[in-house]
Amino acid sequence: LWQGRPAGGDNFTDPRSFLRSLVLNACVQRRDLSAVRFGSLALAQQVCVAVLLGLAPAYLATGRASWRQVCACAAGALLAGAIVGLLAAPSRPPLRAVARGLRQSGLLCCGVYFLAPLLQSLSLTTSSDTVVASAAALLLLHLALHDYNFANSITERDTGAAALAAAVFAAVLLASRLADELQAFAYLLSAMELLVLSPFVRRRVCLAAPALHVGLTALMVAGCALLLWPLSATAALAFLALVVFLVLICPALLVSSEALKLTINGQWDEAIVGGASPGGGAESGGTPLRTFN
Numbered sequence: 360l361w362q363g364r365p366a367g368g369d370n371f372t373d374p375r376s377f378l379r380s381l382v383l384n385a386c387v388q389r390r391d392l393s394a395v396r397f398g399s400l401a402l403a404q405q406v407c408v409a410v411l412l413g414l415a416p417a418y419l420a421t422g423r424a425s426w427r428q429v430c431a432c433a434a435g436a437l438l439a440g441a442i443v444g445l446l447a448a449p450s451r452p453p454l455r456a457v458a459r460g461l462r463q464s465g466l467l468c469c470g471v472y473f474l475a476p477l478l479q480s481l482s483l484t485t486s487s488d489t490v491v492a493s494a495a496a497l498l499l500l501h502l503a504l505h506d507y508n509f510a511n512s513i514t515e516r517d518t519g520a521a522a523l524a525a526a527v528f529a530a531v532l533l534a535s536r537l538a539d540e541l542q543a544f545a546y547l548l549s550a551m552e553l554l555v556l557s558p559f560v561r562r563r564v565c566l567a568a569p570a571l572h573v574g575l576t577a578l579m580v581a582g583c584a585l586l587l588w589p590l591s592a593t594a595a596l597a598f599l600a601l602v603v604f605l606v607l608i609c610p611a612l613l614v615s616s617e618a619l620k621l622t623i624n625g626q627w628d629e630a631i632v633g634g635a636s637p638g639g640g641a642e643s644g645g646t647p648l649r650t651f652n
Contacts, residue, residue, distance in 0.1 A: 382624040389617060395610035397569065400576045401507045403602050404561060407579040408553050409498045410598060412526065414586050415549055416533040419542045423589070426545035433549040437464070440552075440560040447560075447567035467551060475544035481535040490532050497529035509562060526554050 418424040441460075445451075482490050506519035530550035534543040565572040580602050587595035 383621065386622065386624075390614055392610060392614045395613060396606060397573075398507075399606050399610055400572060401561075401565070403576055403606050404579055405502060405505050405507065406598075406601065406605070407576075407583045408557065409502055409526070410583045410587070411553060412498060412530055412533070412550055413494070414583070414590075415546050416537060417590060418586075419537055419546060421590075426541040429542075429545040429549055433545070433552055436549075437552055437556070440556060444560045444563050447563040468548060471547045471551065472544050475534075475540045475547065478531055478534050478547065479537060479540050479543035482532060483535075487536055490536055494529040494532045497525045497532070501526040501529065509558060523554060526550075530554070 415424075415429060419426065419429065501522045504518045504522035504525065506522065509519060527550070530547060534546050534550075537543045537546060561572070561575065564575055580599070584595050584599055587598055
């Protein structure tokens with residue numbers, strides 16, 4: 360048992376051979392800048408959704424848009440989303456699934472219509488400043504908790520439900536400050552479409568046609584900026600600056616920061632049974648390993 364024991368004890372390390380097995384950045388995964396920027400498009404789209412949720416009641420309250428125009432826009436977007444979703448689907452859905460979708464859409468419209476009078480008078484005893492501030496905070500919470508992986512792949516995170524609840528609550532608060540029930544109905548209908556239905560369409564577009572996903576993002580950003588401009592040119596410019604920061608600057612900072620990563624591996628690491636050797640990074644297509652001799 361004690362044969363071959365080092366003269367310096369069990370913890371003895373030869374200083375001449377200790378650093379020969381030192382490996383730097385053996386398991387660091389390098390990210391592609393274009394792929395990171397493509398993934399950030401989901402974040403830009405969700406920011407556009409939050410902006411649209413705030414723009415619609417502002418246009419209705421100031422008389423720049425009527426409830427009929429909002430309903431027409433919602434119906435047009437629903438029709439366009441249904442067509443795009445059917446074209447981007449991997450296989451043609453059966454007629455029974457289409458009929459079930461139409462029935463659920465009709466039930467949603469009826470439910471929102473009958474609940475609109477109640478929701479429109481929900482915050483009569485609350486000041487408008489409190490309602491607007493609460494809705495803004497809920498929309499920020501929605502952006503913070505939203506599951507952005509859903510637009511790119513299958514996800515199992517449960518924070519998306521909390522994000523959806525926060526956005527729906529914000530839409531209900533904003534609808535309660537509108538003038539009549541029809542405006543509240545039109546706004547809530549469009550909000551449900553943006554929050555519940557549009558993520559599935561955007562996900563199918565992202566997976567089926569990446570180029571169309573980029574075009575859809577550009578269209579959403581341009582539309583939000585054009586709608587913001589009549590209300591506040593400063594807000595429109597700030598929105599565009601935010602999108603540029605999220606899509607162009609943040610991915611570049613993330614990729615450039617990988618050069619600062621430094622992980623070391625050597626003979627002091629735990630053994631991995633059946634795993635790749637520390638020197639297998641270059642053979643597997645990863646980053647070439649640097650060793651000290």
